[in-house]
Amino acid sequence: xxxxxxxxxxxxxxxxxxxxxxxxxxxxxxxxxASLANYAAANExxxxxxxxxxxxxxxxxxxxxPPQFPAKVRRVIYLHMAGAPSQLELYEYKPxxxxxxxxxxxxxxxxxxxxxxxxxxxKLLGSQYPFKQTGQSGQWIxxxxxxxxxHIDDICFIKSMRTDQFNHxxxxxxxxxxxxxxxxxxxxxxxxxxxxxxxxxxxxxIVLLSGGKSxxxxxQLWSSGFLPSxxxxxxxxxxxxxxxxxxxxxxxxxxxxxxxxxxxxxxxxQTHAEFGNPETVTRIAxxxxxxxxxxxxxxxxxISKEPxxxxxxxxxxxxxxxxxxxxxxxRRLAERGVxxxxxxxxxxxxxxxxxxxxxxxxxxxxxxxxxxxxxxxxADLKERGLLEDTLVVWGxxxxxxxxxxxxxxxxxxxxxxxxxxxxxxxxxxxxxxxxGITHGQTDEMGYEIVQNPVDIRDLHASMLxxxxxxxxxxxxxxxxxxxxxxxxKPARVIGEILA
Amino acid sequence: xxxxxxxxxxxxxxILVSFSPILLIVxxxxxxxxxxKEGAQWVQFIGRFHPLIVHFPIALILLVxxxxxxxxxERFSYLRLSSGFxxxxxxxxxxxxxxxxxxxxxxxxxxxxxxxQHMWGGVTLTAVCWLCWILRGWIAEPNAEKYYAAGLxxxxxxxxxxxxxxxxxxxxxxxxTEYMPSPLRHAIGLPDYKPLAQATADSFYAVRVQAIFxxxxxxxxxxxxxxxxLRLDSYGWLMRGGKHxxxxxxxxxxxxDLFRRITLSPDQDDFMPKGKKQPVxxxxxxxxxxxxxxxxxxxxxxxxxxxxxAGGSVAAAPIQVSFPEIDxxxxxxxxxxIAAAIAQLQDKFPNILDYESRGxxxxxxxxxxxxxxxxxxxxxxxxxxxDHITVADFSRTAITDRAAPAIxxxxxxxxxxxxxxxxxxxxxKALNACNQLQSLNVYGTGVTAAALPxxxxxxxxxxxxxxxxxxxxxxxxxxxxxxxxxx
Numbered sequence: 009x010x011x012x013x014x015x016x017x018x019x020x021x022x023x024x025x026x027x028x029x030x031x032x033x034x035x036x037x038x039x040x041x042a043s044l045a046n047y048a049a050a051n052e053x054x055x056x057x058x059x060x061x062x063x064x065x066x067x068x069x070x071x072x073x074p075p076q077f078p079a080k081v082r083r084v085i086y087l088h089m090a091g092a093p094s095q096l097e098l099y100e101y102k103p104x105x106x107x108x109x110x111x112x113x114x115x116x117x118x119x120x121x122x123x124x125x126x127x128x129x130x131k132l133l134g135s136q137y138p139f140k141q142t143g144q145s146g147q148w149i150x151x152x153x154x155x156x157x158x159h160i161d162d163i164c165f166i167k168s169m170r171t172d173q174f175n176h177x178x179x180x181x182x183x184x185x186x187x188x189x190x191x192x193x194x195x196x197x198x199x200x201x202x203x204x205x206x207x208x209x210x211x212x213x214i215v216l217l218s219g220g221k222s223x224x225x226x227x228q229l230w231s232s233g234f235l236p237s238x239x240x241x242x243x244x245x246x247x248x249x250x251x252x253x254x255x256x257x258x259x260x261x262x263x264x265x266x267x268x269x270x271x272x273x274x275x276x277x278q279t280h281a282e283f284g285n286p287e288t289v290t291r292i293a294x295x296x297x298x299x300x301x302x303x304x305x306x307x308x309x310x311i312s313k314e315p316x317x318x319x320x321x322x323x324x325x326x327x328x329x330x331x332x333x334x335x336x337x338x339r340r341l342a343e344r345g346v347x348x349x350x351x352x353x354x355x356x357x358x359x360x361x362x363x364x365x366x367x368x369x370x371x372x373x374x375x376x377x378x379x380x381x382x383x384x385x386x387a388d389l390k391e392r393g394l395l396e397d398t399l400v401v402w403g404x405x406x407x408x409x410x411x412x413x414x415x416x417x418x419x420x421x422x423x424x425x426x427x428x429x430x431x432x433x434x435x436x437x438x439x440x441x442x443x444g445i446t447h448g449q450t451d452e453m454g455y456e457i458v459q460n461p462v463d464i465r466d467l468h469a470s471m472l473x474x475x476x477x478x479x480x481x482x483x484x485x486x487x488x489x490x491x492x493x494x495x496x497k498p499a500r501v502i503g504e505i506l507a
Numbered sequence: 508x509x510x511x512x513x514x515x516x517x518x519x520x521x522i523l524v525s526f527s528p529i530l531l532i533v534x535x536x537x538x539x540x541x542x543x544k545e546g547a548q549w550v551q552f553i554g555r556f557h558p559l560i561v562h563f564p565i566a567l568i569l570l571v572x573x574x575x576x577x578x579x580x581e582r583f584s585y586l587r588l589s590s591g592f593x594x595x596x597x598x599x600x601x602x603x604x605x606x607x608x609x610x611x612x613x614x615x616x617x618x619x620x621x622x623x624q625h626m627w628g629g630v631t632l633t634a635v636c637w638l639c640w641i642l643r644g645w646i647a648e649p650n651a652e653k654y655y656a657a658g659l660x661x662x663x664x665x666x667x668x669x670x671x672x673x674x675x676x677x678x679x680x681x682x683x684t685e686y687m688p689s690p691l692r693h694a695i696g697l698p699d700y701k702p703l704a705q706a707t708a709d710s711f712y713a714v715r716v717q718a719i720f721x722x723x724x725x726x727x728x729x730x731x732x733x734x735x736x737l738r739l740d741s742y743g744w745l746m747r748g749g750k751h752x753x754x755x756x757x758x759x760x761x762x763x764d765l766f767r768r769i770t771l772s773p774d775q776d777d778f779m780p781k782g783k784k785q786p787v788x789x790x791x792x793x794x795x796x797x798x799x800x801x802x803x804x805x806x807x808x809x810x811x812x813x814x815x816x817a818g819g820s821v822a823a824a825p826i827q828v829s830f831p832e833i834d835x836x837x838x839x840x841x842x843x844x845i846a847a848a849i850a851q852l853q854d855k856f857p858n859i860l861d862y863e864s865r866g867x868x869x870x871x872x873x874x875x876x877x878x879x880x881x882x883x884x885x886x887x888x889x890x891x892x893x894d895h896i897t898v899a900d901f902s903r904t905a906i907t908d909r910a911a912p913a914i915x916x917x918x919x920x921x922x923x924x925x926x927x928x929x930x931x932x933x934x935x936k937a938l939n940a941c942n943q944l945q946s947l948n949v950y951g952t953g954v955t956a957a958a959l960p961x962x963x964x965x966x967x968x969x970x971x972x973x974x975x976x977x978x979x980x981x982x983x984x985x986x987x988x989x990x991x992x993x994x
Contacts, residue, residue, distance in 0.1 A: 074862045206858055207876050345876050393948040393972035478830035503826025
C-alpha cells in the first residue's frame with residue numbers, strides 16, 4: 009500500500025475505542041510528536057506476530073493465499089433451502105410422534121415458548137410421509153428424497169442444529185453471516201477474504217437463486233459486511249447473460265471496450281493519486297475482472313455445453329432459474345476453481361396457510377425440485393474426483409415444530425408446521441467430514457435436542473476448520489474489534505464429524 | 508475504654524471469663540477434629556460464614572498496634588484511647604471466627620496437615636487476643652506494657668501465618684507463586700512458570716481418557732468447582748494437579764494419587780468420586796492405568812496402546828480439536844531453498860502455485876486453471892520444486908504422456924489429477940516412484956484396464972477416479988483395488 013492509502017486505512021479503522029485507549033497510552037506519543045502512522049505501524053507489526061496477515065496487492069485483492077493449516081476442502085457448495093424445510097418430513101424418523109398424531113400437544117411443550125403462529129393448544133402431527141432405512145449406514149430417510157437416499161452413505165447428518173432466531177430473515181442472516189443483524193460479512197466473503205480465489209477470470213463467490221423468490225434475508229446474505237466490498241458474493245443468472253450488462257452492447261466490440269476501459273482506468277488512477285481512496289483501486293480491479301469475465305463467465309454458466317446425458321441426470325429444464333440448472337452450473341464452477349458457490353432454493357416455509365405452503369402439496373413439489381439435482385451433483389462431483397476436496401452443505405435456517413400449525417387457534421385447511429429454532433437438521437458431504445454418520449439427537453418428538461447440540465457458530469467454526477482455519481485467527485479489524493465469523497461467543501469445532 | 512477499666516478492677520474474673528471460650532474451642536478442636544467428611548447441614552451452613560467473618564478480626568488485630576504506635580505521637584494521642592475497644596472487638600470477632608472455623612473444618616469435608624495448621628493457628632491467635640486484652644487492662648502494672656507489646660507482635664505474626672495457610676486452603680497451595688514472574692521465581696529458587704500443556708486432538712488422551720473425567724469428575728473438578736484446587740476438564744489442568752501438587756506420576760499408575768484414589772475401596776476416606784457417585788468402572792480404570800503407564804503423554808497417538816479393554820462407555824467421547832501454533836522460524840527455514848524458485852514460478856504462472864498452508868513448505872499446483880494453455884513444455888519449469896509438490900491438478904490441460912517423467916519426479920504427490928487430458932497408460936506406468944499417492948484421477952482419459960495392475964505399486968492409494976474411460980463397471984478389478992476404484 010502506498011503511504012497515503014495506509015493513512016486512509018488507518019483513519020478509517022479509528023474508532024471510539026481506539027480514541028479512548030489512546031487517551032492513556034497515546035498522549036505521551038502525541039506530546040513527543042510521533043506520527044499517528046508510526047504508531048499504527050508499530051501496532052501492526054506487533055499484531056503480525058499473533059495473527060495471520062491477509063494483506064494483498066491493492067490491484068489483486070482476490071489473489072489466492074494459503075490456508076493456516078493444510079485444508080481438507082478447497083471449495084464449498086452451499087445449498088440453502090430458504091424457508092426452513094421440515095426435518096420431520098425428510099430426515100427425522102419419529103415413530104412415537106406418528107403414534108401420537110392428532111393428540112393435544114402436552115403443556116410442557118408450550119410453556120415459555122414463542123411461536124410465529126401457533127396459539128392455544130395445537131395438535132401433534134406425525135410425519136406426512138413414510139420413512140425407510142437405507143444404505144450401509146442404515147440411516148432413515150423419507151420417501152420424498154429417493155435420489156438423495158442413494159447417497160446416504162456419503163452424507164454426514166447433524167440432527168441437533170439449533171438457532172436463537174425464529175424469523176426467516178434474522179435466522180438466515182445468522183446462518184450466513186454468523187450474526188442475526190445486518191452489516192456482517194457472509195461466510196463466502198470470509199472464505200474469499202481468507203483464501204482468495206484461484207480463477208481470476210471468475211468471481212470467487214457466486215450466488216445462484218431459484219424457487220421464484222429471493223430468500224427473506226435478501227442480498228445481505230451474501231454481503232461482505234464490514235469486509236472490503238470486493239469480497240461480496242456476485243449474484244449470477246443461470247440462463248442468458250450470467251451477469252447483467254456483462255456482454256458488449258450492439259456495435260461495441262472487445263477492442264473498443266478495451267479502449268474505453270483504458271480511458272476509465274486513467275481517470276480512476278488520477279482520482280486515486282489525488283484522494284488515495286482504496287475503493288478506487290478496487291473499482292479498477294472490478295472493471296478488469298468484468299472484462300476477463302466476458303469470456304469465461306459466459307462459458308462457465310452455459311450448461312448447453314454439457315452433454316444431453318448429464319443434463320438429463322440433473323433434470324435440467326431448457327431455460328429458467330431452476331435449482332437443477334443451478335446445480336449443474338455449480339459443478340462447472342467448482343471445476344473452474346470458484347471458491348464459494350452458494351445456491352438458494354426458496355419455498356420451504358410449510359405453514360399450511362395455502363396449497364403452496366402445505367406439507368402434503370407444495371412441500372412435495374419442493375422435494376421433487378431439489379432431490380434429483382442434489383443427488384446428481386453429489387454423484388457428478390464424486391465421479392470427477394471433486395467431492396474429495398469440496399464441502400457440500402444442505403440445510404435451512406431453522407426447524408419445524410412437531411405440532412400442526414393452528415393459525416389463530418383454528419384448524420387450518422392445509423397441513424403445516426410452525427417454526428422451531430430449537431432443533432433442525434442439516435447435512436454435509438464431501439471432503440473433511442465423516443461419511444454415513446449422524447451427529448446429535450433430538451427427543452422422541454423431534455422437538456428438543458437431547459444429545460450434542462450444535463450452534464450455528466459451531467458449524468461455522470467446523471467449516472472453517474475444514475477449509476484450513478482456526479476460526480479465532482481469521483479476523484478483520486473493524487470498530488475496534490478483531491471481528492470474526494463466529495462472533496464473540498465461544499464456538500466449538502465439532503471434532504466428532506471430522507474425517 | 509470503660510470496658511478496659513472495669514476489667515482492670517476484676518482482673519481474676521476476667522481471666523476466668525476469657526478462659527472459658529478458649530477452653531471450649533480447644534476441646535472442640537482436640538476431641539472433634541476435621542475428619543474429611545461432609546457433615547450436618549446446620550453446622551456446615553454456619554461454618555460457611557467462616558471465610559466471610561474471619562476478615563473482621565484480621566483487620567481489627569492489625570489495627571491495634573497501629574493505634575498504639577501512632578498514638579504515641581502527641582498529635583494522635585487520642586487514638587490510644589480507642590485501642591482497648593478495638594482490641595476487645597478483635598478478640599470477640601476472633602473467638603467467633605475460630606468457632607465458625609471449627610464448624611467448617613469439622614463438617615465441610617476437610618482434612619490434612621494444612622487444615623490442622625490453620626486451625627491451631629486460629630486457636631492460638633484467639634488465645635493471644637484474650638491475653639493481650641487482659642494485659643491491656645493491666646497496662647499500669649509494672650512490665651505489663653512489655654508483655655502487651657510482645658503479645659501484639661506475636662498476634663500480628665500469627666495473623667499473617669494463619670491467613671496464608673487459609674489462603675492455601677481456598678486458593679491452592681501455590682496461590683502466591685503460581686503466577687509469579689520468572690525473575691522473582693528465580694530469586695526464591697523456583698523453576699520457570701509453565702503454561703498449561705495441551706493434548707493433541709487425536710491423542711489417546713483426547714479421544715479416550717478425557718471423556719472419562721468429563722463424565723465422572725468435572726462436576727467437582729472442573730470449571731465450576733475445583734475441589735482441592737484440582738481441575739480435570741483438560742490435559743493441562745490435570746497435569747498441573749491440585750493444591751496437594753501433582754496427581755499423576757508419568758509412567759507409574761500405582762504411584763499416582765489420582766489412580767490410587769479411584770481404585771480405593773469406596774468406604775475409604777480418600778476414595779473418589781465422593782458422595783453417591785458411581786465408582787469408575789473397571790474397563791475405564793484399566794484404560795487410565797494403561798495411559799499413565801505409557802507415560803501419561805498428551806501426544807500419545809490414540810491407537811498406540813493395544814489390547815484395550817472392551818467397553819462401550821468410552822466410544823462416544825467428544826473429540827476436541829486443537830490448533831497448533833505455526834512456528835514461523837521453522838517454516839522460513841524449510842522454505843529457504845525453494846523460496847527463490849517459487850517466487851519466479853509465481854511470477855510466470857500467477858495464482859496456480861502456492862504453499863499448501865502457512866505452516867508448510869509443501870506445494871499445491873493447479874494448472875487446470877490455465878486449460879489448454881498449459882502443456883508439456885510448461886511443466887519443465889517446475890522441476891526445481893518438483894519434490895515439494897503434494898497436490899497437482901492438470902485436468903483439462905494440454906499435457907500428454909511426454910509429461911510423465913516430469914510428473915514422476917514429483918515423488919511426494921498425494922493427489923494427482925489428470926482428468927480430461929491426453930495421457931494414457933504410459934503415464935500411469937511412470938508413477939511407480941510416487942509412492943505417497945493417495946488419490947489419482949484419470950477421469951475422461953485414454954487410460955485402460957491395463958493400468959489397473961500398475962496401481963498395486965502405490966501402497967497408499969485410496970481413490971482411483973476412472974469414470975468415462977475404457978475402464979467400465981463390469982471389468983474385473985484386482986483384489987487390492989476393490990473399494991478404491993470410482994467409476
